[in-house]
Amino acid sequence: MNKTNADNQAGWLLVFAACTLVLIATLGSLFFSEVMTVPVCKLCWYQRIALYPLVVILPFGLFPFDRRVLRIAAVFAAIGWLIGLFQLLVIAGVIPESIQPCVQGIPCSDTHIALFGFLNIPTLSFLAFSLVGALLYFAHRTKTP
Amino acid sequence: MNRKLLFISGISLIILAFITAVVLYQQQAGGGQNPALVERPGAPVKGPHDARVTIVEFFDPACGTCADFYPLVQQLIEAYPGKVRVMMRYAPLHTGSDQVVLMLEAAHRQGKYWQALEMLFNNQRRWIVGHTSQPGPARALLNAIALDHAQLDADMTNPEVIGVVQRDMQDLQSLGVRATPEFFVNGKPLPSFGYRQLADLVKETVEKSY
Numbered sequence: 001m002n003k004t005n006a007d008n009q010a011g012w013l014l015v016f017a018a019c020t021l022v023l024i025a026t027l028g029s030l031f032f033s034e035v036m037t038v039p040v041c042k043l044c045w046y047q048r049i050a051l052y053p054l055v056v057i058l059p060f061g062l063f064p065f066d067r068r069v070l071r072i073a074a075v076f077a078a079i080g081w082l083i084g085l086f087q088l089l090v091i092a093g094v095i096p097e098s099i100q101p102c103v104q105g106i107p108c109s110d111t112h113i114a115l116f117g118f119l120n121i122p123t124l125s126f127l128a129f130s131l132v133g134a135l136l137y138f139a140h141r142t143k144t145p
Numbered sequence: 146m147n148r149k150l151l152f153i154s155g156i157s158l159i160i161l162a163f164i165t166a167v168v169l170y171q172q173q174a175g176g177g178q179n180p181a182l183v184e185r186p187g188a189p190v191k192g193p194h195d196a197r198v199t200i201v202e203f204f205d206p207a208c209g210t211c212a213d214f215y216p217l218v219q220q221l222i223e224a225y226p227g228k229v230r231v232m233m234r235y236a237p238l239h240t241g242s243d244q245v246v247l248m249l250e251a252a253h254r255q256g257k258y259w260q261a262l263e264m265l266f267n268n269q270r271r272w273i274v275g276h277t278s279q280p281g282p283a284r285a286l287l288n289a290i291a292l293d294h295a296q297l298d299a300d301m302t303n304p305e306v307i308g309v310v311q312r313d314m315q316d317l318q319s320l321g322v323r324a325t326p327e328f329f330v331n332g333k334p335l336p337s338f339g340y341r342q343l344a345d346l347v348k349e350t351v352e353k354s355y
Contacts, residue, residue, distance in 0.1 A: 035166075
């Protein structure tokens with residue numbers, strides 16, 4: 001019983017950490033687009049579609065703590081992660097320009113912000129989805145068999 | 146620690162940090178811009194040249210909102226006779242607009258800038274397809290204006306004309322203009338986008354300058 005409680009506590013904290021992370025990522029993306037008025041390309045929108053629901057879904061799994069949230073959150077994180085990976089490959093030039101789904105003069109391969117010289121917005125997004133995925137995975141691992 | 150307390154304080158902290166960042170950013174961005182970047186000598190100007198209030202508008206001829214704002218900016222010039230003028234600068238952000246602004250600058254060299262601009266704004270539907278400028282139909286529209294058409298076509302490849310457009314593109318990048326229309330009133334950007342905000346800033350600047 002004590003072990004289960006401890007597992008639950010660790011699992012809860014991991015999901016809580018994921019929760020704060022997605023909130024920071026959401027507000028950060030809104031800061032870029034709405035406050036700094038950086039144009040938003042299509043791939044960024046697709047990643048937002050995967051990211052924003054997590055802000056609502058994850059807290060539902062916290063009160064009361066419900067591990068079933070991990071399954072649905074993992075699907076969103078995986079979708080966002082894959083699109084993020086795709087965009088990084090477009091920027092790196094691995095995927096040719098012609099197949100990128102960008103219109104209206106906002107190419108997805110065009111990066112606007114460089115924090116500390118290397119962190120552009122797509123990289124931030126990819127890191128965020130990777131970290132959320134890892135947190136969800138470790139939260140899943142805390143379950144006693 | 147109590148989970149609910151942890152959750153609420155954590156979330157509040159993040160939201161508070163966000164609001165602080167927004168306020169700080171807007172305070173920083175609210176300051177005046179480098180006037181050398183905002184205005185370009187020789188750019189098309191409407192209104193008296195000795196007006197003390199200058200609205201600088203970065204615009205794309207293919208931008209629908211720019212066309213909507215055009216009569217509103219005219220109203221502002223008329224509302225303060227002799228005190229307000231508008232300077233138009235190119236921001237060809239739509240695909241294909243780079244060619245269309247070259248036509249406008251070429252028309253400007255013949256003193257037909259405003260006629261050409263009005264022709265393009267009033268007939269946007271005829272030369273913009275799916276948010277993309279079609280230089281061919283745009284050029285055809287200008288045939289209705291009395292000017293030296295051979296000269297206009299020649300000027301579109303004139304390095305001086307191209308240089309003017311490139312200068313505007315550089316300045317709009319330095320100024321961080323990413324959407325059109327973007328207004329500066331005596332070098333000051335709008336606090337937020339909207340006609341009311343523009344009218345207020347012009348009113349405020351006129352009161353300060355006269």
